Amino acid sequence: MVKGNWALFEEDFWSINSILQTLLRSSSARSVMLIDKTGQMINSIGEPPGFDVTSFSSLAAADFAANAQLAEMVGEKDFATLVHQGLNESLYLSMIANRVILVVLFDKKTSLGLVRLKARRANDDLMGVLERLFEKLQYKNEEMTSTTLGADFAAEAESEIDSLFKD
Amino acid sequence: MSLINYSSREINCKIVYYGPGLCGKTTNLQHIYSRVPQETRGKMISLATEMDRTLFFDFLPLELGQIRGFKTRFHLYTVPGQVYYNASRKLILKGVDGIVFVADSQIERFEANVESLMNMHDNLAEHGLSADKIPLVMQYNKRDLPRVVSVPELERELNPKGAPFYESVALRGTGVFDTLKLSCKLVLKTLG
Numbered sequence A: 001m002v003k004g005n006w007a008l009f010e011e012d013f014w015s016i017n018s019i020l021q022t023l024l025r026s027s028s029a030r031s032v033m034l035i036d037k038t039g040q041m042i043n044s045i046g047e048p049p050g051f052d053v054t055s056f057s058s059l060a061a062a063d064f065a066a067n068a069q070l071a072e073m074v075g076e077k078d079f080a081t082l083v084h085q086g087l088n089e090s091l092y093l094s095m096i097a098n099r100v101i102l103v104v105l106f107d108k109k110t111s112l113g114l115v116r117l118k119a120r121r122a123n124d125d126l127m128g129v130l131e132r133l134f135e136k137l138q139y140k141n142e143e144m145t146s147t148t149l150g151a152d153f154a155a156e157a158e159s160e161i162d163s164l165f166k167d
Numbered sequence B: 001m002s003l004i005n006y007s008s009r010e011i012n013c014k015i016v017y018y019g020p021g022l023c024g025k026t027t028n029l030q031h032i033y034s035r036v037p038q039e040t041r042g043k044m045i046s047l048a049t050e051m052d053r054t055l056f057f058d059f060l061p062l063e064l065g066q067i068r069g070f071k072t073r074f075h076l077y078t079v080p081g082q083v084y085y086n087a088s089r090k091l092i093l094k095g096v097d098g099i100v101f102v103a104d105s106q107i108e109r110f111e112a113n114v115e116s117l118m119n120m121h122d123n124l125a126e127h128g129l130s131a132d133k134i135p136l137v138m139q140y141n142k143r144d145l146p147r148v149v150s151v152p153e154l155e156r157e158l159n160p161k162g163a164p165f166y167e168s169v170a171l172r173g174t175g176v177f178d179t180l181k182l183s184c185k186l187v188l189k190t191l192g
Helices: A009-025 A053-073 A112-149 A152-165 B025-035 B082-094 B107-126 B151-156 B176-191
Strands: A007-008 A031-036 A041-046 A082-083 A090-096 A099-105 B003-005 B011-020 B045-048 B052-069 B070-078 B098-104 B135-143 B166-167
Touching: A007 A009, A009 A031, A009 A041, A009 A099, A009 A112, A009 B082, A031 A053, A031 B011, A041 A053, A041 B003, A053 A082, A053 A090, A053 A099, A053 B045, A053 B052, A053 B070, A082 A112, A090 A112, A099 A112, A099 B107, A099 B151, A112 B025, A152 B107, A152 B176, B011 B025, B025 B052, B025 B098, B025 B176, B052 B082, B082 B107, B098 B107, B098 B151, B098 B176, B107 B135, B107 B151, B135 B151, B135 B176, B151 B166, B166 B176
Parallel strands: A007 B003, B011 B070, B011 B098, B098 B135, B135 B166
Antiparallel strands: A031 A041, A031 A099, A082 A090, A090 A099, B003 B011, B045 B052, B052 B070
């Protein structure tokens, strides 16, 4: 497992995208999102959500983190999936490769059973992509950020920060 | 644990404001929220009690704009300062890229600062992290109050490794942006 910074490359992004598209279609969900466990949105497909996705991601990650602690307290390793069922809208969340959270937002047009079934398949497929990605990152982690972002990155970032954050 | 997405060309970094209860962490975020342009900031979320004490965290996303083709975002979090919320504090530190330690300068809160700092080191260690490797900025807050510990003494007791520091009065915004700017810069330096 990669411990430091991690990165998502074009090819992996499109593999992930295609798995999410399949899940969206086959489960008749409204939208499907993939969120890093620290609360950062990786990808969202389906109906554009009518809410703030950045806040949503941070809350979903916190939800998972809090539930993992609850699991530990009752003697479970983790709660691998969470379901929040509302009157009209529901959420199905599952942790993949201990690194990313798959979120399915669905309504009455489908059922929890179908969403769960299709999400499990997507889980396995995503696990494969992510494991390959993490393996790749183990080798590349150090050189990657320095060579790809470039040495000027920090300098340019500094002037952007100075101009934006003024009292 | 910043996430660099080469496909959507985005970089996301996480900065956590740590410190004892009522030291001014939430006030820092509230000041930032009130002063940055609307297009730069996202929605601020506060999971707080009815008494406005932070229960789980405050969250404020900031968008820097494009830097060398990468849309760069900072996610600012605060931890709940009260001693008994340690489980929550530990969770917020997960994946942290930079830390701002907000110390309360008042004499009667000195011990609380020391405890909170030790608690931060313990919690980082539990995530396999160390404050030596994560950019840390110290902020000595409430400098306008009458009975405060002197800065040299705060430095000696709370900052033996000499992390950069700012004096602040977060309620008025003094020092808030200096602290934020430095923390953002130090975090981006670790990437570049």
